[in-house]
Amino acid sequence: MLCVTLKSYTAPCSATTGGVSDLWVYDPADFNWTQDATSKSYTALALRDGATAAGGAKMFRLSFQRKEAEFKFKHTLNGCSVKYEFDLDAQLPNLSQELTNYLSSLDSAGCCCGLGLVIRLNSGKIFVIGERYVNGNTIPYFEVVMNGTEGGSGRKMEDFNGAKVMFKSEYGRMANEFSGDISIIEGFQ
Numbered sequence: 001m002l003c004v005t006l007k008s009y010t011a012p013c014s015a016t017t018g019g020v021s022d023l024w025v026y027d028p029a030d031f032n033w034t035q036d037a038t039s040k041s042y043t044a045l046a047l048r049d050g051a052t053a054a055g056g057a058k059m060f061r062l063s064f065q066r067k068e069a070e071f072k073f074k075h076t077l078n079g080c081s082v083k084y085e086f087d088l089d090a091q092l093p094n095l096s097q098e099l100t101n102y103l104s105s106l107d108s109a110g111c112c113c114g115l116g117l118v119i120r121l122n123s124g125k126i127f128v129i130g131e132r133y134v135n136g137n138t139i140p141y142f143e144v145v146m147n148g149t150e151g152g153s154g155r156k157m158e159d160f161n162g163a164k165v166m167f168k169s170e171y172g173r174m175a176n177e178f179s180g181d182i183s184i185i186e187g188f189q
Helices: 097-112 182-186
Strands: 020-026 031-035 042-047 069-078 081-093 116-121 126-129 144-146 150-152 162-171
Touching: 020 069, 020 081, 042 182, 097 144, 097 162, 116 182
Parallel strands: none
Antiparallel strands: 020 116, 031 042, 069 081, 081 162, 116 126, 144 162, 150 162
16 A cells, blocks of 8 residues: 555456457557546447548457457566567468458558457457557557468368467557447447
8 A cells, every 4th residue: 555556356256258259350540449547447439530430440240160269368577567468369260262351451450550359258258459549549559460370271071171360469458348338349340
């Protein structure tokens, strides 16, 4: 208390579930997140001035093979410098021109402006990484890129055919939770 303000963490007295339920990819320049001053979670989402759904400002659902997506983070500390590394992987089935075009669009976004990701876990919690605008202001650059993606046809008919897309990022804090209703995200599809 005299040096730092700590908080308690109470684990829920109920079951929880692992895994990723849904993913959305978005252009971080298009959206402004509203952050609650007390909880620090995001509570609302709006298009920024000049961004329109007709112009492509949307949340793009990333359809992946069920039970084949995972969100992970790693914390490191060097003196008082904090870093969180984020990894999200998801299996995208079916090698095809559509998959080639999709991967190319992710490459371009990573080079130009970065990607934003909304990650809904099977537990119902929703996390956001790669956001750029919060409460109408820019935040320090939070770059998410596709890096390390691999894939193939498999050898046997029952083998996986597609790509395991890998998103990577690092930032100075843990991912913020979106505590608003999922219908807000879905409304921007």
